[in-house]
Amino acid sequence: MAPLRGCSGLLLTLTLTLPWALAPSPFPGASFFPHWDYCVLGAGPAGLQMAHFLGQAGRSYVVLERAAAPGSFFTHYPRHRRLISINKRYTGKVNSEFNLRHDWNSLLSSEPRLLFRHYSAAYFPHARDMVRYLGDFADRLGLQVRYNTAIVRVTLSKHPRAWNGHFFILTDHRGQGYQCSVLLVATGVSIPNEIDFLGSEYVEGYESVSIDPEDFAGQNVLILGRGNSAFETAENILGHTNFIHMVGRSRIRLSWATHYVGDLRAINNGLLDTYQLKSLDGLIEVDLKDIAVVKDSEGRLRITLPILVERADKNASAQAVPLPQDEVDNFAMRVPYDRVIRCLGFTFDFSIFSDTLGLAPGKGRKKKYPLIKASYESKGTRGLFVLGTASHSVDYRKSAGGFIHGFRYTARVVHRLLEHRHHGIPWPSLVYPITQLTNTIIRRVNEASGLYQMFSVLADIILLKEKATGFEYLEEYPIRMLAELETLTGREARHGLFVVTMEYGKNFSGPDKDVFHFDRAVWDVEDAWQSNFLHPVIYYYHCLPTEKEMASRAPGWPLPRPVAIHHIVEDFLTDWTAPIAHILPLRRFLENCLNTDLRSFYAESCFLFALTRQKLPPFCQHGYMNMQGLMGNEELRRHGIESGLMEDYSAIDEQPADQKPGDPATPVHPSQHATSIKEEL
C-alpha cells in the first residue's frame, strides 16, 4: 500500500521519515483517521525490534508509545536496577551469530554498534543501560515512534477492503484516532499482580516499596511471592532485617534446575542460602488465599486464617481476632511482621481492548498473558499479533519467548509471516544442492542463535526438492505451526522434509530433579537420544504433519512421531563439529533417510567412478561433472593414500588378480575413496 502513490520513486525509496500519518486512509469509505498498515503498541524492546523489521522492509508503520522515550518499563523496573539477563562480552569467537547465543540483551540489527556489550561491562547490567540502549536503537535506526501517545482504546471497524476484513481503530488519551490494518501489541506485562485476600490493604507492593535497605533495619519482613522480584527484594534487604519470611503457593523453582530463565535465578537466591544455613530467614509454602493479615494494637501485622477472621466480630481489633497460634502454638508465622511486601509479578493490561476484539486471558498460570496462537496471532481477531513478553503464553515456563533474547526472534517470525500474508513475499530461504546438506545443518546447529535461545519453539525446516537433488532451507520457523507451513510461508513441502531443533533431554530437568546427578552427561554417540543437555535433534518426515497430528503429539514431544529421528550427542562445549562423534552419525542418518550416498570424493575418485560405473554419487555428479572438485597436489595424494582414503594406483602392477573372471566389476570399496571427514566439512 502506498498512500503517496504517484510521487516519484525517489521519494518512496529515500524517505524513511515519510509522514504517513498525514495521509488520509487510502480505503474509500473508511474512517478519516490517519492510516498505517502496521501499528505497534509500545516502544519497548519487542516494539522497537518489530519496528526495525518493518522499517527495513519499507512498510508503512508507526510505533505508539505512552512515555517520552523508549523502554519506560526499565526506567522503574527492576526496582533494584540490576538486570538478570546476562551480558556476555567475550566468547572467544568472532562469529556474530554465535555470539548472540550468549547475548541476552541486544536486539537484532545489522548494526554492530548496537550490541549491548558496547553499553555495559557488567555481566548483569544496570537497568539504565538498557534504557540508554533502547534509546540508541530507536535513534540510530531511525525508527518511527510517536512518543507521549497513550492509546486508551482499541476497537474494530469492519471494512470489506481491509486486509483482514476490519481495521483497528486506536484512540489516544487526547481523543485522536488512528487506523491500522494490522495491530502489533508489544505492551509487555505492566500491571502489578495483586491478590485479594483479607488484609491485603496492609500490604506494600514491589512497584512502590522502598529500595533503601536502611528502611528495613531491625524489621520482621514477610514477602509474598516466589519469583525473581520477590528474591531480588529480599536480596536487597537481607542484611538489615531481623529476618525475612517468604510465602508462596508452589515450591521454589530454580532456573538452573528447570532451564527456564523466568524461574529463580542463582543471582537472586541468597535467601535460600541463609534459610538453609539457619540464619532466621525462611520459606513457607501456602496459598495466599488461605491467609489473612490483621493489624494488632501495636500496629504490627499478624498472620491468621480467613476462617478465624470471619468467625470474629467485624469490628474487633487484631487482639480480638483469634490467631492460629491460639490453638496450634507452634504455628510458623506466629511472629508479628513489621512489613508485608507483595512481589507477585505482572499482568498484561487487557483494559484498553474492546470486547469485540476477543482478546481473552489464557488459562491457569497463563492468565497473565493474552491467549494467542503459536503464530502469535490472537485467537479471536485476525490481524492482531502479540509480541514480546506479552506473547509468552506460547512457551511459558518452557523457552525464552518472554525475554529479549527469545522474543527478538519471535518478532522476526511474525514479521516474516506478515510479509508473506500481505505482501506476497515468501519466507526467506536458500536453495542448496543435496551435497551441502550435512554442512548446512552442522553450520546452523553450531552458530544459529534463534534455535538455541528459542529451543523447542523455533526450528529450521529443510524442504527437499524432487528426487532429493537439492533442498530449500528455512530458518527459525515456529515449530507448532508446522502443519500450516505451506500456507504460512509460500514454500512447497512435497518431497519430504527435515526439521532441525535444539532440545533438552525429555526427563532431565524439572523443579524436583537433580540436574547434577552423577553420570548426567551422555558421551556415547549411540546413546545420543538420551542426551540431557541442550543438543540438536533432527526429525525426518515424508510429508508435513497434519494439524490433527500436531494436536495429538505424545507428551513431551514438540512434534509428532517422525519417520526417523536423529540426536546429535550433547556436547560440553556446545561445539558440534567433531568428525566422528557429531558429523559422521548425522551424515549416515541423512543418507539413510534419503537412501543415497552423501560422501565427498576427490576428483580422482570421481574420475574412476565415471569410467567404471554407470552412475555417480551426488557429490561427483554435482561437482566433478560440472568441472569442479578437489584436484589437490602430490602432497594431498600422499595424504590420501597414507590415511587409506585412496588407493595407490601407481603401485598396481601387472600381476593378475585372484578374482574369478566374470565377477561384476566392483573396483575398490567406495568407502576407500571418500575424502576424510575433515575435508568434507
Place this chain on the structure above:
Amino acid sequence: MMSSRLNIWIYISFVLICVFCKSIARNRNTLMELSPQEYFSILQTGKTSLVYFSQDVSLDITIFLEELKKAAGPLHNYGISVAKVNCAKEEASRYCGRENDWTKAYLFRGNILLREFPTDALFDVNAIVANVLFALLFNEIKYITSLEDFENIENAMKGKTNIALIYVRAIGTPEHRAVMETAFVYGTAYQFVLTTETALLEGIGAENSDVISGSLFFFHCKLVLDLTQKCQKTLLEQPLTILNIHRFLKLMDAPLLTEITEDPEKVSTIHLQLGLPQIFILSQENTYEMDKRTAEIVAWRLLGKAGVTLLLKDSSDLNIPAHINVIFKRAKEGVPVDFLVLHDVNSIISLVENNIPIQNNESVKEYEEGEMETLNLGVSNMIFSRINCGDWSNVCTKQNVTEYPVIKIFKEGEKPVIYTGMLETEYLLKFIRLNGISCPVKIVTIEEAEEYLNGELYKELTSYSSVSVLGIFSSSMIKEKENFIEAGKNLKGFVITGFYSEEDALILSKKYAVTLPALLFARHKEGNIDSILLSNSDAKDIIQIIKRALLGIFPEITVENLPIYLRLQKPLLILFRDDNLNHKDEKEMLPLVKQKYLETLIPCWLNVKTTPVGRGILKAYFKHLPPLPLLVLVDLHSQGQVSAFPLDQTINEKNILLWLQRLEAGLESHITTLSDEEWKPPLPAYNFLSRMDATVPYTEIAQFPIQNMLRCAKTTDLQQHDKGHSEDKLGKNSI
C-alpha cells in the same frame, strides 16, 4: 602512573642506542648548553624554557640528556627553549646548589617556575614533550578520573563547545604526546578532556575502544540545547597520531550536511581532500524536507567516514537519469562517479562501510600454503586471503557464498568474479591470468590482428590459452558483434577472445578465405588457424562453438578434462599408454580419427604414468593390469559395456576399423559391463526411534495411531534398514 614495563623497555633500548652518541650544539633548535650567567640573562626575556642543571654527567643522566636533546626541536616549535645549565663546582645558587639532587628538570615562564619534573617522568622524548605541553596547557586540558567529572564537564559544555575526550594508557606515552601537540593548536576550539581510567570509558559505554594504546571520542555537545539530552559521540577509529587526530577534528568540524546544485564530478569537498568518499543524495523541491532528514541520518552514521551532500536536482541543470537517487564519488582523482539507485539508508551506509574482515593471521594449512606460494609466484599483483566462513558467516552470507570452498576475485571497480573450475593450481592460475585482460579484446588494426593471431600480442598468456579466438565482423554487423562480445565475457578466464570490426575487415576475410561474420581459431601449439562461419548465432551458440573448437581431435584424457568429453554423450575409445604418445601411435590413430566412421565415438588416450588412476580403471575392467598400450571402447551412456581390442593383434588403422565393425555387428564379446547400481548409503544409521521404542513403546504414549502419521509413506519405517528388512525400499519411492 607512568612506569610500565613497556616504558622500561623503551628506556633500555634507548640506553643501547644512545649511550655512544654525543654532540653539543648551540642552535636554538637544539639543546642549549649555557653557563648559569648566560642562562639567567635568557630568563629575563620572559620566554618559556625547560632547564636542566647539571654538574657531573653520570651514565643515567647521559641518557636523559640525549632524550632532552631530541625534545629540543619539537619544543622549539611551540616557542619553548630547552637548556642544560652547567653549574660550576663552586656554584651555590638555588638550582645549582647542593640541595639540588640533579634528578629534576624545571619549567620556567620568564623567571617564574611553573613546574618541576623528576627526570624519571621525562623518560624519553615523547614523555618530555607530552609533560611540558601538559603543564603549559593546564587550563585548557582537564584531567579527570571519574565518570562524574566527565558528566559535569559534558553538562557545562552543552550548547557551547564540543568535547574531545581522550583516554591514554599513561602520561608520557607517544599517544599522550600526540594529543598534547594537537591540543596546543586546537586548545581553545574544543574542550579537551584527558583520562587514564578505563573505568571511565566503560561508563560512557565505550568498552570496545582501544584500551591498549589510547582512544579519542568527540562529543557533539555544541548542538545539544536540551540539557537532559546526552551529547552524541564519535570515536576516532585510527591510532592516536597527530595526523589522525588533526584529520579527525577537521572532519568533525566540517558541516554535517552541505547542499549543492553543481555537477558532483567537479565538486571538491574537505572529505574528498582528506581521501574519503563523498555521497550525494539527490533531492527535489517537493520532497526536500524529507530528503534532508534522510541525508542527515546518513550523515550522522557516516560521520568521519564520508561526506554527505544534498544535490538539489530542480535548481541544477544537470543531466542525471530520473531514477537515480544517489551519486557516489571516490576520493581518487579521475575515477568517474557512480550513479546509483538505493532503496534504504543501510545500502548507502554499506557503500562506505562494506569492507570485508579478512582473516589471515591464522596458521594456514600446509597444503594451502603450498598452493598459495605457487599462486603468488605466478600472480604478483594480487593479494591472496582466506575467509573462514565458520567464523565470518555473516560476511559469507553477504557474499552469497553457500558452498565451500569458493574462490572469488575482487577487483576495484569491477564485479567480483567467481572461479567455477577445478581446485587445482594450474587451472586457477590460468583463470587468474586470463582474467587480467578484458575479454574480448578490441583489435583495431590489421597488424594488431596478425600479432594477436600469431600469439605475439599476448605472448605471456598463450601458455594458459593455447587457442586464441578472433571474431571478425564488418562494421555494420552490430548485433552479431554484440553476441560475440557477450560470449567472450562469458568465457573470460578460460580462453582469450578478441574481435575485429573495422572498415577494412574484408582484408582478413579474404586472407583467411571466410565470409563474415566468422571466427578464427589460432592454435598456437600447432601453429595453424582454422575458421568457422557464424550465421545467426546467438551468444549461447557462440559459446558452444568455441567450446567445441577447443576440444582436441585426439585428446589426452585427464582427471581435469574428462567431464568435458563425457558431456558429449558418446562412447570413449581410449588408448591406454604408460607413456606419452609416440610417433607410431599418432601415425595409426590420427588418420583414423579423421574418418567419418569415428564421429560417433570420442577417440582419446590416457597416460597411466601421469594419470595413475588409469591403472585402477584397467584393473576394474580386466581384474588385473594388462600389458600396454591397449585400446578400450567404453560405452558409458547406453549399456555400460566395455570392450577391449584383442591383445594379440597389432594396433593399426586397419585392425581397429575391423574390430569396431565386428563390435557393431555383435561379433565381439564384451570384457565387462559396468555396474548400474545406485549409490546407496554406505552404512546404516543409528535407529534412535527403535531404541526409544524399546525403552518406552511409542504406542503407550501415543495419542494417535502411528500408521496415520506415516500415511504418505508407502511402506514402513525407513530406519528398519539396519534391522535387516530387505523389502524396505521406502526412501527410494518417497523422495
